[in-house]
Each structure stands twice: as C-alpha cells, then as structure tokens.
Amino acid sequence: MLTVSHVMILSLVLFGIGVFGVLTRRNILIVLMSLELILNAANLNFVAFSWAHPGIQGQVFALFVICVAAGEVAVGLAILITLFRNRNSVNIDEFHLMKG
Amino acid sequence: MLDFIWLIPLIPLAGVLINGFFGRRMPLKVVGVIACATVLAAFLLSVGAVVQLAGSEPNADGLRIHEVGELDWIPLDAVSVPWEFSLDPLGSVLLLVVTGVGFLIHVYSIGYMAHEKDYARFFTYLNLFMGMMLTLVLAGNMMVMFVGWEGVGLCSYLLIGFYYDKPFDTRTGLTCADAGRKAFITNRIGDFAFLIGVLYLAINFGTLTFSEISEKVTHAGPGSHALLVGVGILLFLGACGKSAQIPLYVWLPDAMAGPTPVSALIHAATMVTAGVYMVARMSALYAQAPEAMAVIAAVGALTAIFAAIMGTAATDIKKVLAYSTVSQLGYMFAALGVGAYVAGIFHLMTHAFFKALLFLGAGSVIHGMNGEQDITKMGGLRKKMPRTYWTFLVATLAIAGIPGLAGFFSKDEILWGAWSSGNKMVWLTLAAAAGVTAFYMFRLVYLTFWGRFRGGDEAESHVHESNNLMTVPLMILAGLAIVGGWVGFPNSFLKDAPFIHSFHHWLAPAIADSHGGGHGAEASHSAGVEFGLMALAVGIALCGIFLALQIYKSSSLPQKIADTLGPVYKLVRNLFWVDELYNLVVLRPFYAVCRGFRWVDIHVVDGLVNGTRNATLGLSYISNLHDRVVVDGLVNLTGWTTTLFHRMLGRVQTGMIQTYLSVMLLGVFILIAYYTLAG
Numbered sequence: 001m002l003t004v005s006h007v008m009i010l011s012l013v014l015f016g017i018g019v020f021g022v023l024t025r026r027n028i029l030i031v032l033m034s035l036e037l038i039l040n041a042a043n044l045n046f047v048a049f050s051w052a053h054p055g056i057q058g059q060v061f062a063l064f065v066i067c068v069a070a071g072e073v074a075v076g077l078a079i080l081i082t083l084f085r086n087r088n089s090v091n092i093d094e095f096h097l098m099k100g
Numbered sequence: 101m102l103d104f105i106w107l108i109p110l111i112p113l114a115g116v117l118i119n120g121f122f123g124r125r126m127p128l129k130v131v132g133v134i135a136c137a138t139v140l141a142a143f144l145l146s147v148g149a150v151v152q153l154a155g156s157e158p159n160a161d162g163l164r165i166h167e168v169g170e171l172d173w174i175p176l177d178a179v180s181v182p183w184e185f186s187l188d189p190l191g192s193v194l195l196l197v198v199t200g201v202g203f204l205i206h207v208y209s210i211g212y213m214a215h216e217k218d219y220a221r222f223f224t225y226l227n228l229f230m231g232m233m234l235t236l237v238l239a240g241n242m243m244v245m246f247v248g249w250e251g252v253g254l255c256s257y258l259l260i261g262f263y264y265d266k267p268f269d270t271r272t273g274l275t276c277a278d279a280g281r282k283a284f285i286t287n288r289i290g291d292f293a294f295l296i297g298v299l300y301l302a303i304n305f306g307t308l309t310f311s312e313i314s315e316k317v318t319h320a321g322p323g324s325h326a327l328l329v330g331v332g333i334l335l336f337l338g339a340c341g342k343s344a345q346i347p348l349y350v351w352l353p354d355a356m357a358g359p360t361p362v363s364a365l366i367h368a369a370t371m372v373t374a375g376v377y378m379v380a381r382m383s384a385l386y387a388q389a390p391e392a393m394a395v396i397a398a399v400g401a402l403t404a405i406f407a408a409i410m411g412t413a414a415t416d417i418k419k420v421l422a423y424s425t426v427s428q429l430g431y432m433f434a435a436l437g438v439g440a441y442v443a444g445i446f447h448l449m450t451h452a453f454f455k456a457l458l459f460l461g462a463g464s465v466i467h468g469m470n471g472e473q474d475i476t477k478m479g480g481l482r483k484k485m486p487r488t489y490w491t492f493l494v495a496t497l498a499i500a501g502i503p504g505l506a507g508f509f510s511k512d513e514i515l516w517g518a519w520s521s522g523n524k525m526v527w528l529t530l531a532a533a534a535g536v537t538a539f540y541m542f543r544l545v546y547l548t549f550w551g552r553f554r555g556g557d558e559a560e561s562h563v564h565e566s567n568n569l570m571t572v573p574l575m576i577l578a579g580l581a582i583v584g585g586w587v588g589f590p591n592s593f594l595k596d597a598p599f600i601h602s603f604h605h606w607l608a609p610a611i612a613d614s615h616g617g618g619h620g621a622e623a624s625h626s627a628g629v630e631f632g633l634m635a636l637a638v639g640i641a642l643c644g645i646f647l648a649l650q651i652y653k654s655s656s657l658p659q660k661i662a663d664t665l666g667p668v669y670k671l672v673r674n675l676f677w678v679d680e681l682y683n684l685v686v687l688r689p690f691y692a693v694c695r696g697f698r699w700v701d702i703h704v705v706d707g708l709v710n711g712t713r714n715a716t717l718g719l720s721y722i723s724n725l726h727d728r729v730v731v732d733g734l735v736n737l738t739g740w741t742t743t744l745f746h747r748m749l750g751r752v753q754t755g756m757i758q759t760y761l762s763v764m765l766l767g768v769f770i771l772i773a774y775y776t777l778a779g
Contacts, residue, residue, distance in 0.1 A: 023762055096755030 007048035015041035028083070028090045032076050039069045101148035102156070102166045105238055106185045108149070108195070109248075111142045112230035119227065123220025132210035135223035139206050139230055143199035150192040154606075163609040164189060165311065167240055174243065179302045184240035186310065190610040193445055194237045194377050197452045201369045202230055204573040208460050209361040211569030212467060222262065222359065229255035233370050237377070242298045242308040245378065249342065250291065252371045257284040259366060260358040268357040279357035286351040290341015297334030300327065314384035314612060325388065332385055332392030336399075339375025343429045346403045350679060352426055356418040360463030363418060368425050368459050369452040376432045376448050380441050384612035397437025397518075401529040404430030406676075408536035412543065413672040416473050417462045420544050424499065425455055427533060431514055434526055440517025441611040442604050446588045447510035453584045454498040454507055457577035461492035464566045464574065465548060469559070475547040477555040484563045487571040489549045491578040496545050498581040500538040501641045506585035512634050513588060519633055527633075531640055538644030546652040 014037055021034025043062045050058025084090055115138035123131050158164045165188040173183040187195070206226065213222050232255055236248025261280030268276045302308055304327060305316045317328060339345070344352035355367045366372070379386065379396065386393050404427050411423035428451050435444030466473055468485050482489045498505035501512070511534060518527040553560045565571070588603040651657050662669040671677070754760075 019765065023758055023765070092758060093756070095757075099753060099755030 004048050004052045007044060011041040011044040014044065026091050026093055028080050028092050031092060032073065036069060039065060101145060102152050102187065103168055104145065105149050105187050106169055108142050108145050108238060109231045109234035112138045112227040114138060115227040116224055116231060119220050120224040123224060128219050131220045131223050135227050136203065136206045136210065138227060139199060139203045142230065142234065143203050146195045146199045149187060150196060153187055153192060158609065161609065169240065179306050179308065181241060181243045181308050183244060184309065185238040186240035187238060188610045189607050190380055190445065191237055193449055193607065197449050198233050198237055198370045201452050201456050202365060204576055205361050205365040205456060205460065208570050208573040211567050212361055212463055213359065225255055225258045229366060236374055240309060242301065246295065246298060249374060252374065253284065253287045253291065256355065256366050256371055259362040260355045262358050269354065274354060276357040279354040283351035283355050286348050287341045290338045290348050293334045294338025297331045297338065300331045310381055317385045317388050318612065320388065328385055329389040329391045332389040333395055335382060336379060336392060336396055339379050343372050343375030344426045345399050345430060345433060346406065349403060349407065349426050350682060353419050353422045356422050360418065360459060360466060364456045364459030364463065367422065368455040372425060372429060373448045373452065376429065376436065376444060379436050380445055380611065383441055387612045393437050393439065397434050397523060397526050400430045400433030400437050401526045403427065404434060404533040405529050405536065408533045408540065409672055411540040412536060413669065415476050417465060417475050417544065417548065418473055420540060421458050421462055424537065427537060428455065431511065431530060434530055435514040435517055438518045438521040438523045438526055440514060442607045443510065443513035443517045445607060446603055447514055450506035450510040450584050453577055454495040454581040457491060457495040457574060457581050460574055460577065461488050461495065464488040464570055467566050468563050470562055472555065475544065478548045479551040480553040481563065482549040485565045487565060487574065491574040493545060494578040495581050496541045500541055500645060501534055501637060503638060506581050509585035509588050512637060515633060515637055516630055531637055534637055535640040535644040538641040539648045542645045542648035543652055546648060
C-alpha cells in the first residue's frame with residue numbers, strides 16, 4: 001500500500017541527491033540540474049499532501065513551481081552561456097569575483 | 101550783481117577743478133590762460149558788485165551792506181551757522197585788492213613759471229588760494245571766514261613747499277618742505293587760539309554772523325567786559341599767526357622758499373593781511389575791549405621796529421622784503437590798536453600795491469639772474485633791467501613814505517592816528533621804524549641796482565630783462581603804487597575838493613570806532629601839528645635814505661660798520677637768535693615729550709599689542725593640539741575600526757558560492773536540530 005510516507009522518503013532522497021550535487025559538483029551545468037532535482041523534490045511533496053488531504057491547492061502550487069523553475073532555468077542557462085563565452089570554462093571554482 | 105557774490109569764490113575753484121584734473125594733459129598756455137581767466141572773471145564780477153554796492157541805499161546806521169545766502173550749514177540748537185556771504189565797504193576794499201592784484205600776479209606767473217615742470221600744479225594751487233581768500237573776504241560769519249582762513253593756510257603750506265625737494269636755508273638747514281611745514285604749524289598755534297575765540301563768541305552770543313555779533317557786543321553790558329577782552333586777545337593771537345606778528349612771525353621769512361609770485365600774492369599782498377582784515381571786521385568787539393586794543397598796538401609797533409631792524413642785515417633779496425612785510429603788517433596792527441582802523445585798512449591796500457610790486461620786481465631780478473637771490477652778488481642791474489629797476493624804485497619810494505606816493509598817505513595817516521589818540525610811544529616807535537624802513541629799502545636798491553656788478557663776468561653776461569608778461573604787471577602795479585594813495589588825501593590838504601577822504605567816507609560806516617580815531621580827531625584837528633608830524637616823518641625817512649646811500653656808496657664801509665658794531669651786528673644778522681630760542685624753549689621740550697610718548701608707545705602700547713599676540717598664539721597652539729589629537733583621533737579611530745572589521749570579515753567572503761551554500765545548509769541543520777531538541 002502506497003502511503004504519503006513512501007512518497008516523502010522518495011522526495012527526501014531526491015532532495016539529498018540534489019543538495020549533494022549542488023554542493024559537490026564543479027560543473028555549473030550539473031549544479032543547475034541538481035537545483036531542478038531539489039525543486040522537484042518539493043513539488044513531489046506538494047502533490048503527495050494534496051493527494052492525502054483532498055484539495056486542489058497543492059497541485060496548483062506544484063504547477064506554479066514548475067513555471068518558475070522553467071524561468072529560472074532559462075535565466076540560469078543564459079548566464080551560463082555568457083560565462084562560458086567570456087571565460088571559456090564552466091568550472092565553478094574559477095568564478096570567485098565576489099571574493100572579499 | 102550783488103546777489104551773485106557767492107559766485108566770486110567759486111569761479112577760481114572751477115579753475116582748480118579744470119587745471120587740477122586735466123592740467124597735466126593740456127598745453128601750458130591753456131593752463132595759464134584758464135587760471136588767469138577765472139581770476140579776471142572774479143575781478144570783473146567784484147567790480148560790478150562793488151559799483152552796485154556803492155549805488156545802493158545805506159541802512160539805518162549809514163552802512164551799505166549786502167548779505168546773501170541763508171543756506172543751513174551747521175544747524176545746532178545753541179547756535180545755528182548758515183553758509184552766508186556778505187559785502188560791505190570793508191570787504192569791498194579787500195575784494196578789489198585780492199582779485200585785482202591777484203590777477204596781475206597770475207599774469208606775471210605765466211612768464212615767471214614758464215620753465216617749471218609742475219606748471220599745472222602751481223596754477224591749481226594758486227587758483228585754490230584765490231577761491232579760499234575770496235571765501236575769507238566775503239564771509240558773512242566767523243565760521244565761513246574760518247573755512248577760508250584755514251584754506252589759505254593750506255594753500256600757503258602747499259605753495260611754500262612747492263619746490264619740496266630743494267634745500268632752502270643753509271644756516272638752519274631747512275628744506276623747502278620744512279619751511280612749508282614750519283609755516284603750517286606756526287599758523288596752527290594761532291588758529292587754535294582763533295577757534296577758541298570763535299567758540300567763546302558762539303557760546304556767549306549765540307550767533308557768529310558779523311552784523312549780529314556787532315549788534316550784540318555793543319549792547320553787552322559791563323558784565324561781559326572780561327570775556328570780550330579775552331576773546332579779543334584770542335582772536336588777535338590767530339591774527340598774529342596769519343599775519344606774522346610777534347611772537348608767531350618766524351614762519352614768514354622762511355615762507356620765501358616758495359616761488360616769488362607766491363611770495364608776492366600770499367605772503368605780501370593778500371593772505372598775511374587776513375589778520376588785519378579780521379581784526380577790523382571785529383572792530384565792534386575791540387571797541388568794547390580797550391585792553392585788547394592796547395595789546396594789539398604794542399605788539400604791532402614792536403613788530404614794526406623789530407622786523408625792520410632784522411631787514412637791515414638780511415642778504416637774500418626776498419628775505420629783506422619778507423622782514424619788510426612783517427614790519428609793515430606791524431604798522432597796520434598798530435593802526436588798528438590805536439583805533440585808526442581806516443588808516444590800517446588804507447595801509448593794507450597801498451601796501452598790497454607796492455609790496456606786490458617789490459616782490460614781483462625781486463622775482464624779475466631773480467629770473468634775470470637765473471635764480472641768484474643773494475644781493476651781495478648783484479649790483480648795477482639798473483642798466484640791464486631798466487623796466488624792473490624803475491618800477492622797483494617807485495615801490496621803494498612808496499614804502500619809504502616819499503610824499504606823493506601811495507605809502508606816504510597811508511603811513512602818515514597811521515602816524516597821525518597814533519599821535520592824535522595819545523599813544524606817543526607807539527608814534528615814536530613807528531616813526532623810528534619808518535626811518536629804518538627807508539634805510540633797508542635803499543640799501544636793497546643800492547646793492548641790487550646801483551654800483552658795480554659783483555657776481556663775476558660769466559654771470560653778468562647772462563643777466564637779461566624779463567619779457568612783457570612779467571614787466572607789464574610791474575608797470576600797472578607801479579601806477580597803482582603812485583596813485584593808490586590819492587583816494588585818502590589827508591584832511592589838511594585841499595579841504596574843499598570833492599574827492600577828499602573819499603576812502604574815509606566809504607569805509608567809516610563799516611567800522612565801530614571806540615575813541616574817535618580819525619573821526620573824533622577831526623574836531624580837535626590841528627593842521628599845524630599834522631603838517632609838523634608829516635614833515636618830521638618825511639625827514640626821518642630821508643635821513644634813512646641818505647644814510648643808506650652814504651654807507652653803501654663805498655665798498656668797505658658796510659663791513660667796517662659791521663665790525664664796529666660787533667656783537668650787535670651779529671645779533672641782528674642772526675635774527676636775534678629767535679629761531680634758536682624757539683628751538684630751545686619750544687622744540688626741545690616738545691621733542692623730549694615726544695620721546696617720552698615714544699617710550700610709552702614702545703613699552704606699554706606695543707607691549708599690550710604683543711601680549712595679545714602672544715596670548716593668541718598660545719591659545720592657537722592649544723586649539724591646534726586639541727584638533728590634531730582629539731578630533732583627528734576620533735576620525736582616525738573610526739577608520740581603523742572599520743579596517744579591522746574588514747580584515748576579519750573579508751576572509752569569510754570567499755566568492756565561492758558552494759562554500760556559502762554549505763554554510764547555509766549547516767545553519768539550516770543547526771536550526772532544525774535546535775527546534776527539534778527544544779521543543
């Protein structure tokens with residue numbers, strides 16, 4: 001029997017993989033992809049609670065998050081392309097212009 | 101034209117503005133012509149005004165007077181002084197003399213000053229003088245007169261120091277500028293007394309207008325007798341300064357440092373007679389103060405003989421004439437002092453003619469001798485300068501009192517005034533002075549024009565007669581020196597002729613007589629006595645002339661006489677050491693006081709000033725220290741603190757986004773752990 005707990009464990013695993021990817025990978029492209037994993041882990045939670053407690057709000061919220069994520073990826077990829085053109089690299093360690 | 105007398109002083113002042121501002125850029129001829137034209141215009145206007153005055157109706161006192169100008173000038177509660185002018189017979193005599201003689205001297209100056217560099221400056225000063233002198237003469241009250249009085253003093257100073265960079269007197273080491281200063285300061289002493297007198301009048305009578313003062317002093321009661329005597333003496337002290345009487349005469353001989361036309365105009369004909377004019381103006385006051393009149397008579401007579409004696413030993417042609425002027429002014433004051441006002445003013449007029457002529461003649465001689473003024477280096481100029489010689493001789497005869505010439509009539513009238521008023525000592529002194537006058541004048545003529553030239557052949561070849569611009573005024577003045585006295589024929593001559601004593605009748609109403617003088621004497625007039633005295637005076641003068649001719653005929657006799665007289669000659673030659681006496685009695689103590697003040701200035705005043713400076717410096721040092729340590733310290737502390745935090749916190753900001761995220765995650769874990777455990 002599939003319960004909310006099962007879904008939550010799945011989403012936790014997804015979230016953990018995402019965080020791990022964001023913090024450890026050096027390729028910006030991978031970092032962006034890991035971010036998507038985090039967002040979708042959250043989405044999975046919204047949908048699961050919406051299923052467990054009858055109501056439409058959770059699902060609508062998930063749709064909003066997907067829209068925002070699409071925008072976020074568009075902007076992120078544009079920055080990524082510009083960075084690559086200028087520095088000829090996608091290694092996140094090489095970008096520390098904001099160092100104090 | 102009477103209503104326009106206020107314009108008369110303004111015309112020369114317009115010349116001052118033109119020549120003063122634009123004179124340097126204008127041709128010399130234009131400058132001279134403007135200066136002369138303004139004086140000529142003033143003269144013509146004056147003649148018109150006087151003619152009209154003569155034709156006007158006399159007032160209740162028989163006096164013809166015209167007053168103009170109610171312009172408020174010093175409106176005070178106690179005394180209100182308007183800016184007003186007035187013309188009466190007394191003023192009219194001075195007015196015509198000043199403008200007439202002044203015009204002739206202006207014309208003469210064009211020729212005399214032709215080679216000077218400061219041509220425009222000279223004529224500016226000369227015109228300024230005319231304006232001021234006319235203000236003085238036409239003044240309707242004491243204050244306006246005082247303005248003119250000080251103005252002519254200023255011009256006198258400026259013109260004496262005209263050659264300000266040249267040395268003047270080798271005996272005392274004066275420069276021309278010093279001579280000017282001496283004149284100015286000596287005059288200041290007299291003017292101070294004058295001003296005090298004027299203020300006393302203002303306080304006690306509440307008015308300074310001449311006609312009102314005359315009215316008030318005449319009715320002033322015996323209570324104010326002492327005041328009137330005091331004021332009279334104070335005013336006379338002012339006159340002493342201006343008219344070079346003992347004890348303030350010392351400046352006039354040194355005033356000869358100025359150009360010769362100036363000596364003629366200011367220091368012989370016009371300015372120095374201002375004192376005589378002022379005393380005559382105040383005749384109503386002096387009529388109430390016989391003691392003051394006695395002082396005037398004594399001082400005048402003493403000055404007359406004293407200055408005449410000094411004139412006998414001077415060797416500078418202009419200084420002889422300067423002492424002569426002092427002496428003649430003494431005559432005028434003696435006349436005023438014995439109550440013979442008309443005679444005094446009469447002598448003022450004739451003296452203006454012949455003394456201006458003498459000075460201009462001397463100027464012509466100096467001009468012809470190329471600047472030489474020492475009569476011991478002259479002689480025999482008669483042939484070289486005939487016009488100058490003849491006119492000079494006329495003036496000499498006039499001043500010596502030879503019958504028929506101007507000086508005779510006026511001098512005789514003064515002597516008669518002294519005798520008939522009972523002042524026999526004054527008469528005796530003046531008669532003696534007349535003899536000395538004749539002596540020194542003929543000595544001057546002899547040494548200058550007769551005998552042989554003593555200046556060397558080189559100098560002799562350069563001697564030349566002056567041009568027409570200079571000699572024509574000389575000839576006109578010579579004419580005046582002859583006929584100028586005929587308006588005052590003595591009573592005893594030609595009793596019935598219509599013009600007898602026209603001068604007396606014209607002037608008398610303007611004078612308040614105390615004890616008769618010329619008038620009262622007419623009653624007890626004894627023709628025999630007057631003729632006798634007249635003959636005696638002429639005899640004394642002839643003796644003086646004869647003596648001079650005898651002594652200076654031989655070249656060695658003057659020296660022999662000087663040796664015989666020894667100390668007396670030395671005394672006279674050194675002018676009785678009066679300058680040295682003044683130096684010892686006045687100047688030395690004055691300098692000592694000055695040095696005392698200098699000490700106080702250096703040690704006390706400067707000490708205070710320096711103390712203030714040092715205190716300020718100390719305070720500034722403290723203020724500076726506070727600023728640097730406290731204020732700057734706070735500012736720097738802020739800076740340092742900020743830098744310190746920057747060093748510490750700057751390390752955290754690595755610019756590595758993954759570091760930030762890791763820390764954030766750690767924070768989230770900590771928060772979760774906290775809330776989980778806490779609650």
